Amino acid sequence: MFRIYMHRERASIADRESQRDTSRMSTTITFETPVADHDPALYTSHGEFSPIEGLAAVDNDAVAQYDRDGFLVVRSAFAAERINDALAELRAMSEAVDPDCAQVAFEGVMRRHIDEALGPDADVGDLDLRDRDEVSRILSMIDPQVRARMVRKFMGFTKTHPPLGAIANDKAMRAAIERLVGEPTKLFQTMALVKPPGGREKPWHQDHAYFDLPLDAKICGVWIALGHVTAQNGAMFMLRGAHRDGPVVHFKRRDWQICDTEIAGKQPVALEMEAGDLVFFDAKIPHGTPTNRTNEQRWALQFHYVPRSVEQIAQEMRLAVFGSEGKDVEC
Numbered sequence: 001m002f003r004i005y006m007h008r009e010r011a012s013i014a015d016r017e018s019q020r021d022t023s024r025m026s027t028t029i030t031f032e033t034p035v036a037d038h039d040p041a042l043y044t045s046h047g048e049f050s051p052i053e054g055l056a057a058v059d060n061d062a063v064a065q066y067d068r069d070g071f072l073v074v075r076s077a078f079a080a081e082r083i084n085d086a087l088a089e090l091r092a093m094s095e096a097v098d099p100d101c102a103q104v105a106f107e108g109v110m111r112r113h114i115d116e117a118l119g120p121d122a123d124v125g126d127l128d129l130r131d132r133d134e135v136s137r138i139l140s141m142i143d144p145q146v147r148a149r150m151v152r153k154f155m156g157f158t159k160t161h162p163p164l165g166a167i168a169n170d171k172a173m174r175a176a177i178e179r180l181v182g183e184p185t186k187l188f189q190t191m192a193l194v195k196p197p198g199g200r201e202k203p204w205h206q207d208h209a210y211f212d213l214p215l216d217a218k219i220c221g222v223w224i225a226l227g228h229v230t231a232q233n234g235a236m237f238m239l240r241g242a243h244r245d246g247p248v249v250h251f252k253r254r255d256w257q258i259c260d261t262e263i264a265g266k267q268p269v270a271l272e273m274e275a276g277d278l279v280f281f282d283a284k285i286p287h288g289t290p291t292n293r294t295n296e297q298r299w300a301l302q303f304h305y306v307p308r309s310v311e312q313i314a315q316e317m318r319l320a321v322f323g324s325e326g327k328d329v330e331c
Contacts, residue, residue, distance in 0.1 A: 027101060032108040032152060035254040038201045042263055043237050043290040045270035051075045058176040066180050070243035070285035073271055077278045085163040087226045087299055090192050094148035097139045102156025107199060110150045117141040154192040168303050177305050180280055181218045189304040195234035195292040203257035204288035209250045209322040217310045219283035225273040226299035233298040234289045237268040243285035249323040251331040258286055259331035
């Protein structure tokens with residue numbers, strides 16, 4: 001069963017795997033809303049960062065670095081064979097009519113191909129198709145390579161795609177996370193982030209602004225490069241140490257984001273990486289990824305882990321801090 005929504009989700013995004021009936025597939029398909037291009041000055045890298053080599057190097061000094069900077073880059077965290085297996089799995093999901101996951105999001109230009117498949121009399125904006133056969137018929141009309149080149153994100157796939165689940169539950173990585181957080185953790189969210197050629201920016205934000213979790217929860221994000229990652233194809237840009245400033249009000253602009261004026265004049269660093277490298281990052285550190293200006297896809301896995309003792313809070317409590325439409329203030 002599929003659900004197709006022709007709008008962009010905002011605010012709360014939780015891992016849908018726990019909410020799924022795994023005996024019957026239910027994939028939500030979304031299409032990004034076209035937005036204006038961002039100011040390139042928002043993604044100008046300043047300075048260097050200090051990576052460590054391998055997950056075994058996450059020692060007390062590395063924990064101190066993570067606490068100070070809000071992120072920690074680990075080189076060669078995963079062997080090439082495991083990264084290649086994960087990438088092959090995601091490529092197959094990108095070409096499949098049914099990717100067997102909780103959600104797949106496409107770049108907004110995919111709307112045009114859906115329009116063409118449905119015909120001139122269809123009201124694409126009102127689509128809410130719950131019929132697997134009908135959705136399969138429509139998506140199968142679009143060339144698999146076209147679909148694959150427009151995928152932006154997958155969510156909720158660790159139970160249905162073992163090569164991806166094995167990375168999310170890797171013992172060495174999970175042990176490193178628990179050293180960084182300081183207590184046992186559980187997997188909270190699973191995503192695969194694909195930035196196709198020309199793929200849109202993910203504006204500056206704090207991941208905690210999307211999660212209905214207590215403000216003092218020590219949430220650890222993990223972003224794993226599945227290929228060459230550069231500032232030009234959509235590397236993560238981080239504001240070193242800014243997690244210590246606490247929550248920042250978010251606004252609905254190009255996305256649910258921090259206002260551009262809050263970032264202007266700051267000195268972020270671009271985390272350029274190779275396949276198998278990863279970055280651990282605090283959920284309150286402001287970060288963003290620019291538009292992909294190259295002709296290559298940028299592939300990454302992203303997971304979030306929270307202490308096992310943490311329980312969700314009401315959405316209203318989160319928005320009272322991070323903002324609902326900017327908390328009635330200007331951006």
